[in-house]
Amino acid sequence: MVQVKGKVLGIDLGTTNSCVAVIELGEPKVITNSEGKRITPSVVGFSKKNELLVGELAKRQIVSNPENSVQSIKRYMGKPDYRVALNNEKYTPHGISSMILQKLKVDAEKYLGDAVGKAVITVPAYFNDSQRFATKKAGEMAGLDVLRVINEPTAAALAYGLRDGVQDQKILVYDLGGGTFDVSILKIKNGVFEVLATCGDTELGGDDFDRKIVDYLLSGFKEAEGIDLSENVEAMQRIKEAAERCKIDLSSLTTSNIDLPYISENKRLDMEISKEQFEAMTEDLVKKTISITEKALKDAGLSPQDIDEIILVGGSTRIPAVAKQVEDFMGKAPLQSINPDEVVAMGAAVQAGILGNEYLKSSGDQQIDGGNLVLLDVTSLSLGFETVGDTTAFIIPRNTTIPTRNSKVFTTHYDNQKIVRGKILQGEEQAASKNVALGTIILENIPPELKGVPRIEVTFDIDANGIINAIARDLATGNIRSVTIERPVGLND
Amino acid sequence: MDYYQLLDIPRVASPEDIEYRYHELAKKYHPDRSKSPDAHEKFIKFKEAYETLKNPQKKKVYDASLPPEEKAMEASSEPEDSEGISSDSEVPPPDSSISPAPDQPVSGFKGAFKSTGISYVSFKSDLDSQPAGPASLSEGTGESGKPDWSKHSSSEQSANSHDRSKEVSSSAGQNSADWSYVKVKYEGIDEDIDDDAGKKSGFLAVFTVMKAFRYTVVLICLFLVLTIVSPDLVGAEASGLGAVTEIFGKVVLLAKSLV
Incomplete structure (x- = not known):
């Protein structure tokens, strides 16, 4: 057991967004950042005046200053030769990630009014050894002692398990984030969280859904105006953002309008995408996640009926077609009662609590301390x-x-x-x-x-x-x- | 140490028991939970044991590979005793007690006790019919035990069994002397069985009914006393108390006669 003094942060270092939580009075609490938000965009950039920007501010200037901004760096974690050119310098992927972690750390210290030196950081279950090592390295570079690198779906299961009680049940965590997809199957019994199987794809996430819309817009514009925008960095950035917004709109609306004036000189991009169109475009992506889910069940030696609870994690599970496909396959409505953007960080905080043998509060009267819980994870x-x-x-x-x-x-x-x-x-x-x-x-x-x-x-x-x-x-x-x-x-x- | 000893569970433990025990150990010895530097090693061993025992097929294979069990702990903690028993009583296991591997005598000894129920019975009858016949005794028990043991003994061991039986007859004189000890041992093991038999016997049933009756009578007496005492408490009269003691005495006498 690690000797833990002071608060230990639970950090979800995501592809598009990051989140920090900490155990307060036995429960995981999400920490708001200095902009007052509960999640921080995983974006790093330098302003035109050479100031380092991280999070919301960096995201805001992507359009105006795309060559000095980096996003989705998590996709390159652990690639030894990959470098990002920023502000005339070359950075490693973990170097960029450490800037994000540094901001999260500083904001958490401000929130807690105390210095923080330790953290549990989450990674996709399907990350390999180098990717995990790079994540740990990023934490160290940000001045954090990384007590444990844990799997995102496992963390989500810890958060749900603690809230709903640690009785006998089998749960399946379907985690579709911004850039990665994971499925984990766990058995919770006698306070032991035992991972039975895990499966995933480190290159499948919400970004790919956006990409489908971007491709549709690009080909539509080319057809109408005869201009290929894919080489135009600034236009591409605007289209990417519009595509993401369109995807989010289609979670609640039946059609979404994309209107980008002056996208290329005085030309305007004005198109409409219906929910049906979007679902047809992204059907293959959803099918891929279902077949990975099937594989995980097979590895665990279980069938969909054996699963007591299905948990949806990651912002991309807000897409109605995704949730519906999961429900159809599993034959049961999934749970999404903890904010899917925050649940992973909360679970990381729970693991920090277990490591520190902290008091943790579970559902109802069930009061437990960290000593009554243990997580048995697997090598993926x-x-x-x-x-x-x-x-x-x-x-x-x-x-x-x-x-x-x-x-x-x-x-x-x-x-x-x-x-x-x-x-x-x-x-x-x-x-x-x-x-x-x-x-x-x-x-x-x-x-x-x-x-x-x-x-x-x-x-x-x-x-x-x-x-x-x-x-x-x-x-x-x-x-x-x-x-x-x-x-x-x-x-x- | 076999997996059952490692997890500290009996071989007859149900899958639920095995899982529960593993969970308990995991909460204690997983490196997340334990400060001890050997937590990593310990947990790996528990996990290995659990992973074998939780899988019905693996468990079957593993169980078959185990030497017959029971009282294994005693055997290893009292090595001299175990030797004494095996060489003197000439129960099947002695074959193995001379095998080269140092562990073998112990496992052989375990073999003797594995077949508690059966071999005990055959033992006793042998004793009754031929009180001091060590030679025939060794034969008889050898037969009863052999089929069981042959499953577990390696080829080397069975090769040795010949020499062993020679040795047995040479040391025959000693046999009768140590019989009592062997018997005691077996009786200890058979305690459970005796208990079960006792409960079923008619005599015990009658005894139990008598006991129950006695308790009921005493309870009725107490009840009577209380009903008489309580109005007295209100009135607080000495004569009342006298009456109570008188009645009480009568009741006690009645109870005594009944019992």
């Missing part, structure tokens, strides 16, 4: 070792409860082989090269033997933080090679 991606012929030997399958450990015995593949070398892989592909390489294990000084004789045991160990350790051991000589995953250089900047 399989972990394997590269072997001959570009194949992956899986050692820890996905959906294994962490902390965990497992090993497999390997051998040499030619006579007198002295060195065994292989990559540590994360992913579900049989072909090693298609999975993400986390590092390399090299075991030397193997005594000369015929091929197939030496026995080399490779052990992977994942701790509660999701940190992976790998050990290779020559069972004959007892030689040990322990490898803590080395991060690509790009992530250490």
Whole structure:
């Protein structure tokens, strides 16, 4: 257990919006930012006078100053070579994220009237090791001690579980955010939140729904005026914003009008999109989420009828077609009683409370302290070792409860082989090269033997933080090679 | 230590019991909850045990691989005793007690007690019919126990069983001396069974009815006393009290005679 003094923030670092919560009097409370809002846009920019802008202010100047603004940076987290040019400097994705976290931290300190140094930060369940590492790094760069990086759908389940009581039930969390999609299935029993299965797509979210509208508008304008706007940065920014607004409108209206005067010189973009049109455009996206949901159920060994409660998380679940498709597939109306933009941050605050053994209040008379709850999360991606012929030997399958450990015995593949070398892989592909390489294990000084004789045991160990350790051991000589995953250089900047 | 010992649950634990126990341990030993530096190790072990036992197929395979159970803790805590029993009584397990692996004697001993119910009965009858016949005894018990044990003994062990039986007959003289000890042990184990039998017997049933009757009479007396005393409390007369004691005495006598 981590020794926790002072408040620990629960931070949902989202693709489009971020949110912060903290435990107050046993309940998670969302912190309002310095603009008085409960959510902060995940946008960073520099004003024309070279001032750093984060959140609402940065979002406001995107249209007028697009080349000095960054949004949806979460989509690039953990990519070691990706750099953003801002204000004549190059920034890493986690460097940008740390600016967002810094603002959230400062605002929280203002709200609480006290210094804050610790946080639990959420990530999509389907984030791989590098993406998680980059998120943790961003927190550290913002001056936060990141006690735990937890999965977003799991966090949402904690928030609902605490509010509705921790009795025996199985829940499915459908989390469609701005840029990522996750499904997690949990069993809550005896105060234990046990994740049974998780599945997702890190490149599927509300942005993709916007993109569909943008494409429709672009092709419509091209047809009418013969002008391609896709290269016009400023026009594109205006269209993107209009598309997002149109999507939001269509959650409550049957048609939405898009009117953008002077979009290209003196030309005007004036189009109408109906709800039916929008639903037809985005049908494939929704279907994709349903098939991922199906896969998660299969991994958990359950059918839709086994699920007691369905929870919708993420702003994109406000799209009526999404909620309806989920309801049709699951055969049950989903719950959305906690604001889907805030529930993840609230859950992160609950986990912070559990780590700090804080007093937590549940439904009705059920008063519990953090000591009566524990979250058993899983590793969402399989972990394997590269072997001959570009194949992956899986050692820890996905959906294994962490902390965990497992090993497999390997051998040499030619006579007198002295060195065994292989990559540590994360992913579900049989072909090693298609999975993400986390590092390399090299075991030397193997005594000369015929091929197939030496026995080399490779052990992977994942701790509660999701940190992976790998050990290779020559069972004959007892030689040990322990490898803590080395991060690509790009992530250490 | 097998998974059941690790989780501290009996082998007959239901899936719900196993899950509940795992949840308790998770709340105590998950690294989120425990300060101890070995929490990580401990939790991984509990989880491994739980993951095997929660899956009916894995559990079946695992259970089959286990040496027969019961009183395993006693056996390991009193190694000399276990040796004494196995070599003297010549219950089936002795085959294994000479196997090279140091753990084997213990598991062999467990084997003896696994078949408590059955082998106990056969034991007793052997004893009754042939009070001091160690040779025949070893034969008889060997037979009764063998089918059970053969499932669990490895090939090395069965190979050794021949030498063992020779040794048995050579040490036959010692056998009778230690019988009492063996019997005591078995009786301890069979306590539950005896209890069950007792409850069913007619004699005990009558005894229980008598007991119940006695309690009812005493309760009636108390009730009578109270009804007489309460009006006296209002009147506060000594003669009333005298009457009460008199009646009380009579009632007690009546009760005594009844019982």
